[in-house]
Amino acid sequence: MSVTDLATTERTRPRGAAFDPIFKWICAAAATTLLAALTGIVVLLAIGGWPALSRFGLSFFTSTDWNPVTDVFGGEGPIVGTLVTSFMALLFSLPIAFGVAVFLVEFCPRVLRRPIGVAVELLAGVPSIVYGMWGLFVFAPFFASYIEVPAMSAAQPGSLLEMLTQGVPNGANILTASIVLAIMILPYMAAVLRELFLTVPVQLRESGYGMGSTTLEVVTSITLPYVRRSAVGAVMLGLGRALGETMAVTFIIGNSHTLPKSFFDSGSTIASTIANEFNEATTPMYTSALIALGFVLFLISFAVLAIARALLGAEKAV
């Protein structure tokens, strides 16, 4: 462009500038689809579940009478089953995940650190149906013959142990479901906790060692306090995963809608009930009851995940 050109032409807007606001709106629309999707989930689940919720009212939450034949549905069994299995899974996997994370950060020989870290992260991505199949075909038979049967035959009639171990010894019960769930969320929680522990400044930990602290003292009085909030958030994320997990549980929980009376009793979770029965639901009320269960699950996991995200803080979310 010569000098005369510059003098004669006005400063024009660059080519394509007119598209700027349009592009901005397209991007904003894409972001809004996320909002729309979540709103859609809440609204459609609420609408779909409304017939069952309005007809059975509070008894939907307090009755275990789940009877497709008479079209009467009480969801207490699956709701309690979801909470019990998730919390038990968390109880089993939290100490182990914590130990693995500490091991990777504090004790692991340098050569092994990367391979084990990568292995843990990769395992967190294995589809849950794989864990479900392993639970059904490998773990359940093993558990039935080596743990359930001995425990049940060792139990004195009338003793506490007998109460805790009653059931059919086929390996499909809430305890095995919780253990499979625990194994499934373990790599995920270990990976998240390890990430958190790595955010602790090395100087802080080393000054602890410099003062003569033992490893245990560094972990409990420096590392843990530093990541406290986020660590609780990470645990809640693990809980959120366990609550909504479908496939790993459906295979192995035994699918009965009563309240589990012992560890070896079969039960059900909301997700497993929906996965098993939705396509067989014959009456509109049956379908509605299943969607109402889904709505309850949504509320529970929304609360758990919202707390987790708030604790983790936006920038640390995994």
Added chain:
Amino acid sequence: MASFRRARRSIASGAFTIFCWAVTAVALAALAMILWSLLVKGVGGIDQHTFTMDTPAAGSVGGLRNAIIGSVIMCAMAMAMAIVVGVLAGTWLAEYGRNSFYANLVRFLNDILLSAPSVLIGLFVYEFMVAPFHGFSAIAGAFALALIAVPIITRTTEDVLKLQPTALREAGVALGTPHWSAIRQILWKSAGSGILTGGLLAFARISGETAPLLFTSLNEQFLNFNLTKEMASLPVVIFNDALSAYDDLVRLAWGGALIIAVAVLGTNVLARIITRERHPS
């Protein structure tokens, strides 16, 4: 007295060290055992018919051809939708929305959607697309999978765009480029490998998802390319076969599980390699 306390401290710490070593060994052993039985039983379930024949009736010879092709079709459709929406949404969060109230709201909801139970996504799509149109379809299945992939892609796109230096944006402005061309031709290009990683992770995630497909694309015995009809998918076939009472179907389910696991792990490894080449650690 002092030496007694020191001994107690070092014993406690030693016990803790042993605990950490032990649980790591137990955890790795358990996970190795799962992968081992998957490998052994999975290899036993794959034969020359697995990739060339469709779902068998119990007792007859068959394979997973229709399920594999169905999975590929639905995942591809889902990824096509999810990449467009996810990249644009992530771009909006990083470049336009930034810290506005609406952007923070979208970011929060995206994080919720990221870990929302996938069975509920399936129920939602059933209510949204299947019930109104009176029919299960591959499109509904792909839509459900896309809903799971979008939050992952949005999140990674936003994260990598935020990592791009401000100097890049300023260079665009200095050249007189319109903002949207600068995003397209400078930022997206330099963030390309990061966005690709996000896409691969999302693909790995949805290719193993079962629950969202159960009530959307259902299942189909035969090879089928009609997107408005039911379509078989690997996870759903595994689910059905594994719960059947027939040994040959169970064998086939193990073969399918191995195929999925290999695909998912392979994609994850690929994503890691891409990230590592770009940001060597």
